[in-house]
Amino acid sequence: MSDLLQVRDLHVTFKTPDRTVHAVNGVSFDLKRGETLGILGESGSGKSVTLRSILRLHPEHRTRWSGSIRMEGDEVLDMGSRALGDLRGRRVAMIFQEPATAFDPVFTVGHQIAETIRRHTGKSESDAWKRAKELLELVRIPSPAQRLKAYPFEMSGGMRQRAMIALALSCNPSLLLADEPTTALDATVQIQVLLLIRELQREFDLGVIFVTHDIGVAVEVSDRIGVMYAGKIVELAPVEKMVDAPQHPYSRGLLASTVHDGMRGQRLEAIPGAPPDLAEVPTGCSFAPRCKFVRPDCTTAPPNLRATGDSHLVRCVLAETAVAA
């Protein structure tokens, strides 16, 4: 199976008059068609910045990119505005955390979906509306013909997120980017939307990158999970391996500090301190100041990604078999 997306040594920095933020500091990963990669990280870890870079959604004049993002072989970082326009929405679609702000409030949902279809496929008005109705059926919105005429504010949160997914799938993209799409939803609605995304991913053989801070959510949808910290992927592994035997001290800490069933009365294993300020590029491992296994060589040079066993990558000097990746 060939790679759908290839990200190599991606760096993203934002410049403002006051300061420079090194948001992403060398991220590399591949994604195959039909595969779901979960990117797990806390706020400020660079997970959303990485995701948005794939569509180059950051303001051009303040953002510096380096490295490479290849979508089906085409270099995204070199694309002109025409190619970008074709990439966004047709080849790669995105769903966001807050569908209420991602939709335009002054147009009906049907109008917005039909407009996207016409823009990318050149279908007629009536064909586009017909397709829009099919899409609402696909995401299981009840009475879709009626719902096409609804404005975003007339829908509940779960319904809006379903409509957002319909909009994202309207032009048959091969890659779906999901930026915390269920975080704002209620528990009983979240699971419905997660199952819907999983089902559609299978049905359309989509590549999915699912960014979340919630380990449970990542486990529900992902084939592989990448854990990000301070702008780097510190561990990348198939979901079972990540849950059963996380290697990086940060992934281990994150799993141990997440409260779940049967932890009542136990003391939580918290990670001391807080994530670093991204204004400076660290000389060593970014996690070293919070790591309980820290050694002198952790602070001298940033550790490389090492392979420990089959398709399990860890960015830590302690990773057992030090095979350069």
Place this chain on the structure above:
Amino acid sequence: MDTMIPVDRGGPAQPLLLASGLRKHFPVGGGLLGRGRKVVRAVDDLTLSVAKGETLGVVGESGCGKSTVARLLIRLIKPDRGTMVLDGDPVDEPHGITVNELRRQVQMVFQDSYASLNPRLTIAETLAFAPKAHGLPAAQARERVRDLLSKVGLDPNNYAERYPHELSGGQRQRVNIARALALRPRLVILDEAVSALDKSVEAQVLNMLVDLKSELGLTYLFISHDLNVVQYLSDRVLVMYLGKIVELGPVEAIYGNPQHPYTRALLSARPSMDPRKRTKEAPIQGDPPNPIDPPSGCRFRTRCPFAEEVCAKLEPALAETGRQAVACHMSVAGSGHSKAVAA
């Protein structure tokens, strides 16, 4: 004696806080001349008690009224109806205690750590504000600030003179907890207090809350949408749906043997932590209905897989079944529901 330390009056068996028949309806929009005016029935005839030294967890989805309950209990909003008794003293009634006195003994921590701090005050000024307002001399207030900061794990020499924007989210929430403790309250209401924190920081704050509770003999009302965190912290759990209590009981009973179909759905909607046992099917469909026009009878019936005729007609009362109290016709003998035991 320091007059700021509230004393236990009624003994350990008397509930610390007893709220009966609390109701809050918010009017929305306006029909012509007040006709056809709609109301959000945020909290409807809610009765609860908080025992001394316990942690009562409150769970439910957005719009179920859990935050309204918190605001009613500390009187940030006035209930339309209902009474409150704090350790034997009626609140805001003749011969009772004033709302000010209530707020000295009951304090609150909010979700948004930044919005709940005054950006123009240093941490020390924020923490000393309430004690000074309640008559503590400046020197003693300074001492208390240092004590509070060390209690929440922030070095006073390092943090007292900083402003809120100079702190991280986790540190700000520690300051908010310190401020809530500044008047040495007996009950602390934590309204989604750890929900905005990253997991690694959340664990630090949860550990701290456990320590502070035993050190200071506190009682917590812990409101959260995160079922795992509520299970971790609570002794008893209250489940709300559209302004009503649907189930209330000890944490082991609620999580181990949930009776109400909504509680069961809520618990099984939690994402699986095991990739080999992923969720196959959503426990219930649809979104929670709008609290402006809640369904007749049982408010959960529109999403309940077991709803029958009786559920639309009659509102189920909260009734003891086994170790917990449940508001469901299926749990009441002779209710007319086919799954209920005959009377």
